[in-house]
Amino acid sequence: MPVAATELTREVVTRLVGAAVMAPSSHNSQPWIFRVRGRCIGVIADRTRALPANDPDDRELTLSCGCALFNMRVAAAHAGLGTRVYGPTGSSDPDCVARLELLADAAPEFVLGHLYEAIPRRRTYRRTFAERPIAGATLEALAAAANSEGAWFHVLQGDSQRRQAAELIAEGDDTQWADPVWRRELAAWMHPRRSGDGLTLPDLAVPLAQAVIRTFDMGHGVAARDVQLADASPVLAVLGTRGDDLASHVEAGQALQRTLLTACQHDLQASFLNQPIEISVLRMRLLQLAGQTGYPQMLLRLGYPDRELPAPPRRPPDAVIEFTSDAPPGTSC
Numbered sequence: 001m002p003v004a005a006t007e008l009t010r011e012v013v014t015r016l017v018g019a020a021v022m023a024p025s026s027h028n029s030q031p032w033i034f035r036v037r038g039r040c041i042g043v044i045a046d047r048t049r050a051l052p053a054n055d056p057d058d059r060e061l062t063l064s065c066g067c068a069l070f071n072m073r074v075a076a077a078h079a080g081l082g083t084r085v086y087g088p089t090g091s092s093d094p095d096c097v098a099r100l101e102l103l104a105d106a107a108p109e110f111v112l113g114h115l116y117e118a119i120p121r122r123r124t125y126r127r128t129f130a131e132r133p134i135a136g137a138t139l140e141a142l143a144a145a146a147n148s149e150g151a152w153f154h155v156l157q158g159d160s161q162r163r164q165a166a167e168l169i170a171e172g173d174d175t176q177w178a179d180p181v182w183r184r185e186l187a188a189w190m191h192p193r194r195s196g197d198g199l200t201l202p203d204l205a206v207p208l209a210q211a212v213i214r215t216f217d218m219g220h221g222v223a224a225r226d227v228q229l230a231d232a233s234p235v236l237a238v239l240g241t242r243g244d245d246l247a248s249h250v251e252a253g254q255a256l257q258r259t260l261l262t263a264c265q266h267d268l269q270a271s272f273l274n275q276p277i278e279i280s281v282l283r284m285r286l287l288q289l290a291g292q293t294g295y296p297q298m299l300l301r302l303g304y305p306d307r308e309l310p311a312p313p314r315r316p317p318d319a320v321i322e323f324t325s326d327a328p329p330g331t332s333c
């Protein structure tokens with residue numbers, strides 16, 4: 001429902017950030033803070049939530065912030081508010097990856113408003129998908145969604161490409177699970193639901209799962225399961241960008257979220273098999289396999305879910321909003 005506002009009132013900020021926090025993030029780390037200053041919301045990378053073993057360059061951390069930024073654009077459009085996005089340059093804070101300005105005299109991005117209802121429905125769906133193919137026109141809509149945010153979207157074709165991708169995933173699993181530091185970090189993000197973040201398990205299972213993950217290299221078992229998941233997925237696709245700098249990672253996050261929400265509009269869900277992107281030698285092999293130029297940013301499996309999943313936990317908007325008092329409400333970015 002439209003709200004009549006051209007200023008970032010507390011109500012508008014809560015609405016936009018309420019959408020932002022529903023974005024996906026690696027290990028559900030929610031590595032973001034939203035700093036409100038005048039007519040601007042700065043998306044600040046919260047590096048206290050970084051994953052140095054899984055994501056040493058904070059690439060996925062920035063992507064996650066890009067996903068959250070895109071959700072704010074969708075929520076603004078849905079509320080009838082015009083916005084403009086500024087990239088990382090121009091901010092005095094090196095952790096500010098983007099700024100969203102509310103504009104009184106700009107038209108809302110009407111086409112994005114339709115994605116609003118998909119924000120709470122989107123899930124990372126790690127289960128086997130229904131055996132139902134995805135129509136070519138739907139895949140074209142997903143590629144168009146990624147392209148409109150500056151990214152490419154390549155569907156891996158045929159048994160050979162899919163098999164090679166599955167081999168890269170298995171190799172990535174073996175490497176990551178053999179690394180005790182990587183396993184310890186994963187275990188540290190296994191949280192009970194009440195903590196509001198992390199990868200959830202029932203409360204009683206958390207200590208056990210943490211101990212098992214910390215202690216045992218389960219690489220081969222995980223690799224076998226991931227190969228099976230990849231094989232059985234109606235679609236495996238790579239999303240990538242031309243560059244690999246901070247701005248490209250924000251762009252990739254926005255493109256990812258636009259693709260995921262568009263997928264959800266078509267009743268599809270996705271999950272990620274990013275192991276070959278997280279390990280640099282495998283990332284180049286995946287690029288060759290996709291036959292693209294630039295940098296793979298996400299490896300997705302997509303399909304029709306056969307059940308609804310509960311929403312994973314999130315920290316509430318109030319926990320991640322900072323109001324600064326050094327600028328009057330109308331101040332621009």
Ligand SMILES: Cc1cc2nc3c(=O)[nH]c(=O)nc-3n(C[C@H](O)[C@H](O)[C@H](O)COP(=O)(O)O)c2cc1C
Nearest residue numbers: 024025026027028060063064123124272273274312
């Ligand atoms: C940049 C990024 C990387 C991710 N990598 C993986 C991954 O490699 N494997 C996986 O299972 N989920 C991955 N996820 C999904 C997150 O674990 C998921 O978003 C989080 O647990 C919250 O769940 P939700 O997406 O259902 O809201 C990734 C998400 C993002 C944004």
